[in-house]
Amino acid sequence: MSLPISRHFFTVAEFERMGQAGVFSNDARLELIEGEIIEMSPIGTRHAACVKYLSRILNHKVGDVVLVSTQDPIRLNDFSEPQPDVALLKLRDDFYRNAHPTPGDVLLVIEVADTTVEYDRQVKAADYAKAGIREMWLVNIPAERIEVYADPVAGEYRIVNFYQRGEDVKSHTFAGLSVSVNDVLG
Structure with a gap:
């Protein structure tokens, strides 16, 4: 006899209470996606360098009109x-x-991916689109490109652009904001 597998999906409130109660180790890198607790991959040197560059250049270019947040939570809904x-x-x-x-509150999200490209593209991008996040960039380290997703409708982004080395990423959210792919990828 086979028994059905039952999965429990956590709410953001439950996830945060578990963290406050010490259920997770202090150095655990976790996020809640569609009710599931996901252990994030270790941050490699190229990933870290891309994040540092993006943080610096975005603070320089638009930091007087927005807050540049680095690796901090965003509450998309009750389950993410x-x-x-x-x-x-x-x-x-x-x-x-x-x-x-x-x-x-969110104008643009950027995911930097070395080993999680497909997950970020399929799962996280869909979650952001469903939440109405206007623009998402995916820094695809293995392909050496930046993918831009914009204009979410019915849980999908209608605009998708790919920027290669030698090109500048142009934001759909901020007129005039551009970032060099070469600089981001190093």
């Missing part, structure tokens, strides 16, 4: 709280001290 590598958020006087940003 990803930690994008970089996010551009609406400025707030409290710097989101009382609550994590929600989709209405």
Whole structure:
């Protein structure tokens, strides 16, 4: 006799209570995606360098009008709280001290992927699109390109652009914002 497998999906509130109760080790790198607790991959040197570059250049280019957030949680809904590598958020006087940003606060998310390209492209991009995040960039380290996803409709991005080495990524959210693929990838 086979028994059905039962899965329990966690809410953001449950996930946060588990963290506060010490269920996870202090150095655990976890995020909640569609109710599932996902262990994030270790951060490699190329990944870390891309995040540092993006943080620096975005702070320089748009840091006076937005908050550049690095590897911090965003509450998409009751079942998803990803930690994008970089996010551009609406400025707030409290710097989101009382609550994590929600989709209405997010202008752009950037995921840097070395070993998680397919997961980020299929699962996380869909989660961001369903939440109405206007623009997502995927820094695809193995392919040496940056993929831009914009204009979410019915849980999918209608605009998809690929930028290769030698090109500049052009944002759909910020007129005039461009970033060199060569500089991001090193």
